[in-house]
Amino acid sequence: MAQRISQFFEQYVKGIYFPELRFTDILEILIITFLIYQIMVWIKNTKAWMLMRGILALAGFILMAAILQMHTILWLAKEAAAVMAVAAVVVFQPELRRGLEKLGEKQMLTSMLPFDSKERVRFSDETVDGIVRAVFSMSKVKTGALIVVEQLIQLTEYESTGIQMDCLISSQVLINIFEHNTPLHDGAIIVRNDRIVAATCYLPLSDNMELSKDLGTRHRAAVGMSEVSDAMIVVVSEETGGVSVAQGGRLSRNLTEAELRERFHAIQQRKHSKNPANILVEKLKKGRHDDDKKAEK
Structure with missing residues (x-):
């Protein structure tokens, strides 16, 4: 039985490549997954979805031209690729700006780092x-x-x-x-x-x-x-x-x-x-204050 298992592994498993998986690789996969999900939600909730459907229909048409070897259409698509990239940026400009504004929201950053240590006064x-x-x-x-x-x-x-x-x-x-x-x-x-x-x-x-x-x-x-x-x-x-x-x-x-x-x-x-970062800063300040009091005594 052990010999059969050994033969199986030598025949089918030995040649398979298992890449080395590091912590940074797992973190990278999670970040890419999160970004793709956010992009999909962003596209779904804006008029970019209608534009994306048009782009997908155009891509499907070009794929069909490639399968059927329609050389003229493929040449036109190749020459127009650069123009289409610029046109996409122009068409999606409001959505791209809104996405960058969301990414740069102060609240997202301050949840990790104490960029703004001054607490804003709340309304009464x-x-x-x-x-x-x-x-x-x-x-x-x-x-x-x-x-x-x-x-x-x-x-x-x-x-x-x-x-x-x-x-x-x-x-x-x-x-x-x-x-x-x-x-x-x-x-x-x-x-x-x-x-x-x-x-x-x-x-x-x-x-x-x-x-x-x-x-x-x-x-x-x-x-x-x-x-x-x-x-x-x-x-x-x-x-x-x-x-x-x-x-x-x-x-x-x-x-x-x-x-x-x-x-x-x-x-x-x-x-x-x-903010967790601010709580940490406050604890450090409190600890230093307590140490100063002990030193005074």
Whole structure:
């Protein structure tokens, strides 16, 4: 029996090459898998999917030409390859930019390294109360509103598209801003900490094909803004009076007052100190402080 097993291995297994697998190889496979998955999700959630289908159809046509030895078509495809590569970059420019913005999000980096050791001041309970009361007051009378609550990623680019402001948040101020036929009612306002920093701001519209067709420009702008930043966007529908929240490219519709307060408290309590790197730095500082105290004694 042992001889048969030995013969089997010599005949079938001996000639097979087993590459040496290192830790870096496993890490490389995981990174490539993650990147491919993110690219697939990105393509699926944007209009790039329709363009990709066109490219795949063209590639299939060229493959058929290669199989059937259609030399003229193959020559044309070869000569046009460089032009097509440049054209793809031009056509996919908005999607490529959005993908790079997502990759470079500060939140992704600060989860590993303490690049920004200064903790940003969070908005107060009075601010939350003012926004929530204003939102549901406008909801009752079907006054449309779009409120962008800034978090870690600064929205200076979008702030510059509107009218600069600098005032404390209150329900009365918000209701007056979004009142019909007032100079500031059109567009979005941007909230930073406890202050309104800009009004009538223009936001990027989402290209997500899965969004409901009954959603208007206001909701698409909210989702679009949440796709390119970590902001929380509150929307009041002018047609139904429904209150929605967009975060991370997702839209939650018809929220109650309690659910909206929960959303605000979730981001309000998200302290910068929860970053593992910052916790380590704080522990090192604490240890050094304790050592200094012991030395003094």
